[in-house]
Amino acid sequence: MIKLKSISRPNPQDRTTENKFYAQAVSTGTTDLERLAYLVSNQSTVREADCYAVLLSLLHNISDELKQGKIVKLDKLGSFQIGVNSEGILNEDELTVAAVKKAHINFRPDKRLRNVLSSVSYTLS
Template structure:
């Protein structure tokens, strides 16, 4: 199985006058939702798909709650989730307030097994 990609033209954002270049861009190959994951896990265990789905929903709920409290959520070899922020700079440390925060996002840092997955992927141009 290979990851499919298409070719897209892009301009250089640092030099808008430069000619565009073409880059490979991955193409999604469908989706797998929590219900499908629960069914897969149930097939590989002694649990029912309903039990597995309940555990996955609980995992989602608890990850959200832990991130809201500023915690890093470590999921073993799967990886870590953490909230990250971007803020406007101030001249003095005492002038920095929560109002300076302009954006927040959730970072995911893959664990070793997921990073190793990237080393062994193959690619195929869609066409």
């Protein structure tokens, strides 16, 4: 169950109007690689340390592939790809890498993972 809380926010286009209330999802904790390794090991015959080593190796290799400009597709999970935010330049000839303000990682969940959203229930705290 996803916990929600009420957040008051102004209208960024018209600061003179009254704030409106919006629902915001609240985290109930975190799960790290060690926890995932523990869970996987309890669902298989593979030891926890081996699961953890494989997950760390996967993370390392995803990072390396992203640095090479590749899209990393993990079937049934989704795809990772590097994206950038840049300044707008009027003339294409004047565009350089200096226009890049920051980079980020885009994640596009696979259909099976997206379907999780249709079965989530909510509670307002």
